[in-house]
Amino acid sequence: MVDFLVSSGWDKNLAVIVASALGAVAVSSLGLVWILVSIWLERKFAGRVQDRLGPNRTGPYGLFQTFADVGKLLTKEDITPAGADKHIYNLAPIMAVASVILIFGVIPFSHNWIGADLNVGALYFVAVGSFATLAVLLAGWASNNKYALLGAFRAIAALISYEVPMILSLAVPVMLAGSMSMQDIVKGQSIAYVFAVPVSALIFFISQLAEVGRSPFDLIEAESEIVAGFNIEYSGMKFAMFYAAEFIHAFVICTLTAVLFFGGWRLFGFGTPGQELMGWITVWAKSFALYIVVMLLRNTLPRIRIDQMMGFNWKFLVPLSLVNFLMVMFLARPFTPDYAAADAAVAAGGLAAVIGGIFGNGFIAELPRTVVLLIANIVLFWGAVSLLRRYGAAQRQLIEARYGTPKAVAPAPATGD
Amino acid sequence: MQTNEWVFVAISIAVAFVLPAAPIVIARFLQPRKPNKLKLETYECGVETVGDAWVQFKVSYYLYALIFLIFDIEMLFLFPWAVAYNQLGLFALIMMTGFVVILGVGLVYAWRKGALDWQ
Amino acid sequence: MQVDVVQWLFFGMLSVLVIGGALAVVTTRNIFHAALWLIVSLFGVGGLYVLLAAPFLAAIQVLVYIGAIVILIIFAIMLTRRLMGLREVPNNQWPFGLAAAAITFLVLSFGIILSSSGSTPLFASFREPVLAAVTSDSLRDLGVALVDPNQYALPFILASVLLEAAMVGAIVLAREEN
Numbered sequence: 176m177v178d179f180l181v182s183s184g185w186d187k188n189l190a191v192i193v194a195s196a197l198g199a200v201a202v203s204s205l206g207l208v209w210i211l212v213s214i215w216l217e218r219k220f221a222g223r224v225q226d227r228l229g230p231n232r233t234g235p236y237g238l239f240q241t242f243a244d245v246g247k248l249l250t251k252e253d254i255t256p257a258g259a260d261k262h263i264y265n266l267a268p269i270m271a272v273a274s275v276i277l278i279f280g281v282i283p284f285s286h287n288w289i290g291a292d293l294n295v296g297a298l299y300f301v302a303v304g305s306f307a308t309l310a311v312l313l314a315g316w317a318s319n320n321k322y323a324l325l326g327a328f329r330a331i332a333a334l335i336s337y338e339v340p341m342i343l344s345l346a347v348p349v350m351l352a353g354s355m356s357m358q359d360i361v362k363g364q365s366i367a368y369v370f371a372v373p374v375s376a377l378i379f380f381i382s383q384l385a386e387v388g389r390s391p392f393d394l395i396e397a398e399s400e401i402v403a404g405f406n407i408e409y410s411g412m413k414f415a416m417f418y419a420a421e422f423i424h425a426f427v428i429c430t431l432t433a434v435l436f437f438g439g440w441r442l443f444g445f446g447t448p449g450q451e452l453m454g455w456i457t458v459w460a461k462s463f464a465l466y467i468v469v470m471l472l473r474n475t476l477p478r479i480r481i482d483q484m485m486g487f488n489w490k491f492l493v494p495l496s497l498v499n500f501l502m503v504m505f506l507a508r509p510f511t512p513d514y515a516a517a518d519a520a521v522a523a524g525g526l527a528a529v530i531g532g533i534f535g536n537g538f539i540a541e542l543p544r545t546v547v548l549l550i551a552n553i554v555l556f557w558g559a560v561s562l563l564r565r566y567g568a569a570q571r572q573l574i575e576a577r578y579g580t581p582k583a584v585a586p587a588p589a590t591g592d
Numbered sequence: 593m594q595t596n597e598w599v600f601v602a603i604s605i606a607v608a609f610v611l612p613a614a615p616i617v618i619a620r621f622l623q624p625r626k627p628n629k630l631k632l633e634t635y636e637c638g639v640e641t642v643g644d645a646w647v648q649f650k651v652s653y654y655l656y657a658l659i660f661l662i663f664d665i666e667m668l669f670l671f672p673w674a675v676a677y678n679q680l681g682l683f684a685l686i687m688m689t690g691f692v693v694i695l696g697v698g699l700v701y702a703w704r705k706g707a708l709d710w711q
Numbered sequence: 712m713q714v715d716v717v718q719w720l721f722f723g724m725l726s727v728l729v730i731g732g733a734l735a736v737v738t739t740r741n742i743f744h745a746a747l748w749l750i751v752s753l754f755g756v757g758g759l760y761v762l763l764a765a766p767f768l769a770a771i772q773v774l775v776y777i778g779a780i781v782i783l784i785i786f787a788i789m790l791t792r793r794l795m796g797l798r799e800v801p802n803n804q805w806p807f808g809l810a811a812a813a814i815t816f817l818v819l820s821f822g823i824i825l826s827s828s829g830s831t832p833l834f835a836s837f838r839e840p841v842l843a844a845v846t847s848d849s850l851r852d853l854g855v856a857l858v859d860p861n862q863y864a865l866p867f868i869l870a871s872v873l874l875e876a877a878m879v880g881a882i883v884l885a886r887e888e889n
Contacts, residue, residue: 195604
């Protein structure tokens with residue numbers, strides 16, 4: 176991003192390398208800076224949802240909680256279990272964090288601000304995310320602990336399963352934009368894709384949630400069950416790295432969803448060249464709004480069992496995303512946005528010019544496709560939900576046949592206090 | 593030209609591995625070091641480890657990984673097609689439908705045979 | 712000319728990763744470590760794809776090979792061996808393996824040298840900055856070519872049949888074991 180500024184006077188290749196290095200450090204630190212905020216935010220939010228205050232001792236409103244946590248974790252003794260594979264044991268937490276902060280490199284923060292506008296950006300972040308999966312496997316194996324290994328296997332099975340609907344639903348914005356470059360996908364969204372293919376957005380969001388291992392898909396590191404799964408044997412700063420990786424990952428998926436489906440740095444005609452700060456703020460605002468949704472889900476939904484999780488993925492999400500893909504494929508092609516025709520319509524004046532003036536010419540070009548896809552998506556969603564309902568009713572009947580209908584629990588009588 | 597972008601990627605990979613390593617190294621200087629035998633033992637719910645560290649590995653793990661691999665390779669074909677999508681004609685759409693349907697048949701087979709169930 | 716230096720530098724580093732990783736795979740005693748060195752080697756190959764102006768293949772390499780195939784290999788290892796006793800894998804046939812590898816290497820090198828003595832001199836392609844060739848159009852061309860009836864449409868459909876056959880076959884095999 177700083178490319179353009181530095182290549183003035185210096186030897187060109189050196190300038191590229193230095194600028195890239197600075198940019199890389201800046202972008203990679205984004206994730207770590209976010210940690211400082213998010214740990215506090217998460218705990219305050221969880222506290223409020225549970226009708227309590229959350230951290231309020233360490234500094235005003237508990238704002239220094241993160242620093243206190245970091246301080247504690249820094250000074251904890253680092254116990255490497257006997258028989259553990261030392262190098263892999265040390266590598267796993269580093270790889271977990273590295274893989275998530277690398278994702279920030281391809282996120283477009285504005286028209287000009289992007290770490291690396293790779294023309295395969297969409298696949299890059301998936302590929303990098305697969306390193307996070309590997310880190311789990313390494314951690315589980317290196318701990319020389321059969322519970323860690325068992326936890327790691329379950330985690331990996333779940334993680335790789337949820338990559339399938341994620342990639343399938345990722346293919347939809349790539350199709351609509353005609354490019355895998357993240358910047359191009361944002362530029363193709365005069366109307367945010369969430370309005371055209373909400374089902375894809377939903378599938379992407381859900382499968383990314385499962386990838387992170389956030390509630391309701393918590394079982395990957397179910398803290399109260401298999402005793403933290405693959406990171407049983409980790410303590411101190413290394414554990415902090417896994418912890419940090421989860422938080423950063425949770426935020427990055429919000430940013431990704433914001434960029435891929437919610438329009439990224441675009442806001443109905445704003446975010447044009449010269450308004451870089453506006454674009455930057457827009458991306459963060461959208462990600463943050465989605466992150467609040469993530470936190471809400473975490474604090475309200477119960478944990479799903481592993482067999483329910485796998486069944487949900489392979490028997491519902493994957494077929495749904497396949498059907499969605501086919502449907503979008505057939506319906507979007509005839510309505511490919513014609514930007515030239517939109518420009519002509521706006522130039523001709525009338526209603527088109529008015530709309531074009533407010534929302535930009537691209538809006539008009541993409542409108543027919545958006546409307547058609549939206550209707551089809553709503554039909555698909557309704558169909559899928561009714562299938563789910565029927566399945567749920569069948570399951571409930573099965574259980575009731577075995578155990579009888581549950582009696583309604585009478586509330587305790589008032590004690591007059 | 594993509595060279596600049598990939599140089600950025602290369603450097604950020606290096607940075608991304610160094611950045612988390614730093615706190616761990618710092619912690620090494622700040623932490624107490626009092627290893628004793630009990631702390632170094634592997635964890636087993638607070639009791640001593642019983643028997644060999646042998647984990648039963650279910651076949652279903654392998655099957656999930658395999659089905660994932662098949663679908664992963666399907667993506668490999670899907671993405672260039674998706675990039676070219678806006679220039680493609682009806683024949684191409686039908687080809688892709690055939691591709692997806694053939695793989696969908698495989699998925700249905702797996703479903704029927706119970707390969708997708710968690711044992 | 713300076714693009715050359717950077718390219719040579721990265722090529723050198725990536726080659727070390729690929730060859731070193733491959734050597735480590737076959738020489739290490741611990742089979743799990745072998746799988747991990749394989750990751751290093753495949754990652755190097757992915758980097759080489761980037762140098763060859765094929766970023767899509769690089770991403771696919773990491774995603775499919777490292778993200779799926781290596782995991783499958785590790786699962787297969789776990790499935791067929793007692794888990795924690797993975798330390799020693801004695802191999803007494805390594806002289807034959809070494810001989811076979813050396814012969815293959817000689818044959819391939821002769822093939823490359825002989826085929827390039829004609830129109831294109833041996834290391835000509837190293838002199839040109841290859842990355843200038845990549846554009847987003849090349850990816851689009853690939854997509855069009857995949858479904859073009861005159862180009863790769865038939866292999867495209869055959870690939871899907873092959874994949875499905877693999878899936879069905881593996882499930883049949885796994886079921887029979889149970």
